Each structure stands twice: as C-alpha cells, then as structure tokens.
Amino acid sequence: MNFTLKIEELAMMLMGIGAFSLQELSWWWFIGLFFVPDIGMLGYILNNKWGAFFYNIFHHKGLAIGIGLLGYYLKLPDLEIAGIILFAHSSFDRFLGYGLKYKKGFKFTHLEEIGK
Secondary structure, three states, X not given: OOHHHHHHHHHHHHHHXXXXXXXXXXXXXXXXXXXXXXXXXXXXXXXXXXXXXXXXXXXOXXXXXXXXXXXXXXXXXXXXXXXXXXXXXXXXXXXXXXXXXXXOEEEEEXXXXXXX
16 A cells, blocks of 8 residues: 555544544543444455445444534534544554455455455
C-alpha cells in the first residue's frame, strides 16, 4: 500500500483517538471496544459474499461518521462513542492494509490484495 495512504490513515486513527480523549470515559473503554467492529468478519462463516457485506458495514468510515454525529446531535454519548471507535478502528485496519472487502474473498480489498 502506498506510504502516503498509510500516513493518512494513521492521522485519521489519531484523530479518532483524540475525539475519544474528549469523552469522559476511562481509556479501558477504548481498549476494550477497539476490536469489536471485527465481529463483522463472522459473516465469512456463511460465505464470501456475506462476509464482505458484514465486514464492510462494520468498517465503513462514512457510517462511523454518521453514527458519531447522530450521537452528538441527539445527545446520545454511547452512539457518539460507537462512531468514534468505529472510525478509529477502520483507520487502524486500513493503516495495516485491510481495506473494504470484495466478494471474491477476505484477502481481496479496495486497497490491495492482502498477503501478496
């Protein structure tokens, strides 16, 4: 993956961490919830099509931003935090080269083929 894209994803992950730091929660919450979006990988138990669908839903930054903003405007801190963690996690995954998935299989992403 391109170095510039990795730096951009790192910056977005740090932005998510910064947003979490503005919340009045212990950092244990961030650590404990950081990998929860990976539950989307369970769709691969069914097949590649459903695996890609669920993985992409749980790793979509636009959805993360929408959830976070909805929580902010509706004064629902749990929803706001869910959006922040989802955004930070998605950026972390992309920093590692795990992009949104294609139906061909887990290793085929919009960034690159994993393990190439």
